Amino acid sequence: MARSVRLVHRTARFRAHRASVEKVRALGIGILTDSEATGLYGAARLEEVEIRHRVTTDVHRLPAQTVVAALGFLADLGPLREWGLTLRARRIAVDTRMATNLPRVLAAGDTTDYPGKVRLISVGFGEAATAVNNAATVIDPEAALHSTGLMYSLRPPS
Ligand SMILES: Cc1cc2nc3c(=O)[nH]c(=O)nc-3n(C[C@H](O)[C@H](O)[C@H](O)COP(=O)(O)OP(=O)(O)OC[C@H]3O[C@@H](n4cnc5c(N)ncnc54)[C@H](O)[C@@H]3O)c2cc1C
Secondary structure, eight states: OOSOOEEEOSSSSOOSOHHHHHHHHHTTOEEEOSEEEEEEEESSSEEEEEEEETTTOOEEEEEOSOOOOOOOOOOOOGGGGGTTOOEETTEEEOOTTOBOSSTTOBOOSTTEEOTTOOOOHHHHHHHHHHHHHHHHHHHOTTOOSSOTHHHHHTSOOO
């Protein structure tokens, strides 16, 4: 809650869901695009934020009491990069079984990639079921696909 809010965004375009962007625009808050916060100033507490326009390089200061940093996150495969997996744009390439290029290694979720991939929670859930069912048939060729029970029977013992 604040008397006034400014949103400072590095680019001219927002990647969030269009409806979310429209909601923010409808709030009537100041939106500074192509801009970034380049300095924080104050004595005992924050008093001003320096804003730099990335295209014109103009710099100006705005009075402010609080800065909320919402900087996103970095997706990183870490040690998986060394496994010999086929990667595409820093993601693991899988086929329609969610199988990777390595035998008996399947993958699911945001980290995977295939043509038309949509990164949503529901998609990841579906991919997990696909991967588990296909893994089961590798481990046990008698196992039937399409079984939710497999999701439970393959859990490690507690
Ligand atoms: C801003 C934003 C808004 C979104 N909004 C929606 C939405 O409205 N609806 C929707 O359906 N989806 C939304 N999504 C997408 C959704 O969050 C993802 O599709 C979903 O979280 C993917 O689940 P996941 O389990 O594959 O990956 P993640 O949720 O990313 O989980 C991966 C986990 O693995 C951990 N991890 C990473 N490396 C290692 C390692 N080396 N060892 C151990 N653990 C590790 C990570 O810390 C993380 O906890 C949004 C995503 C973002 C970023």
